[in-house]
Amino acid sequence: MIAVVDYGLGNLGSVMRAFRRLGVPAVLSDDPAVLLAARGLVLPGDGAFAATMAEIRDRRLPPVLAEAVARGLPLLGICVGMQVLFEEGEEGGAHRGLGLLGGVVRRLRVAPLPVPHMGWNALRLRRPHPLVAGTPDGAHVYFVHSYHCEAREEDVVATAEHGVEVVAVAARGNVLGVQFHPEKSQAVGLALVARFAGLCASAVREEAS
Secondary structure: OEEEEOOOOOOHHHHHHHHHHHOOOEEEEOOHHHHHHOOEEEEOOOOOHHHHHHHHHHOOOHHHHHHHHHOOOOEEEEOHHHHOOOOEEOOOOOEEOOOOOOEEEEEOOOOOOOOOEEEEEEOEEOOOOHHHOOOOOOOEEEEEEOEEEEEOHHHEEEEEEEOEEEEEEEEEOOEEEEOOOHHHOHHHHHHHHHHHHHHHHHOOOOOOO
16 A cells, blocks of 8 residues: 555645556555555645645654655655655745755746746656666656756756756655656656556565564
8 A cells, every 4th residue: 555645735636546547555644654554655746845844744744754764665755745855945935844855946047948847848867766667768747846956966866958957856765756747747657656656565664663
């Protein structure tokens, strides 16, 4: 069972539909016991960094997510769900993130190109990773975002171009993030969701003593 973290915001329904299409058991929950009993977690996102973090904190989820990662559960952040994995975001002022990935989330400054960066864009694979295994270099996925993650170089798996190089996929250990929406990216996105489910099935859990 994969748990989609319910913090009251984000693209919860479309992520759940993606798992149903794949026949992968998934539950939507904010119950710590349910989240920590899952084989992996998805943190969806659709909105602002500060509002997302406020909802996550209101539900007392930061320590739950940190414990899940410490136990070895794969955690996948999507769009703003990826951004809040980082240490800080500058949307609407400086706001602390979950700090599970190193780096800062900054506004796209790409004039005269439009912001938000919205629509299909090509992935450029930077290094091998099981999450993108089999994804062709140049495959198109669907983005909607006005801020982008300045990640550590060693954590960057794939990028896209929109006036600047945008980190499209980041990973450090069992913490994974995608800036685009795999659930809206047709066959390429569904294949990525399926690979994440496979990572969850094979993950080694460290149970709490």
